[in-house]
Amino acid sequence: MKKGTRNAxxxxxxxxxxxxxxxxxxxxxxxxxxxxxxxxxxxxxxKDLTETLNEKVDKLKDQVNEVIKETRGKAKKAEEKVKEKVEEKVSAAKE
Known part of the structure; x- marks a missing residue:
């Protein structure tokens, strides 16, 4: 939790x-x-504190899910690049 939020x-x-x-x-x-x-x-x-905390938790979950989505996308791209390089090396080795 950010220091400002905690202080608030x-x-x-x-x-x-x-x-x-x-x-x-x-x-x-x-x-x-x-x-x-x-x-x-x-x-x-x-009740107010619970609502505030629930809102913060929901926001944090959304942020984490977004980071996961971005990371998966980057991992997929990296995987594709590695596969391409491996295929290139295999083709070159066959020639």
Missing amino acids: LLGFIAGAAAGTLTGILIAPDKGSKTRKDISKKVKNAS
């Missing part, structure tokens, strides 16, 4: 944690309501 994710997590902690400290509600609110916020943050 860490910043997101730290911000969510700081916001939750601030909410707990200044909450005028009953403990049970505060716990429900915290639980809801944590679930939402977790």
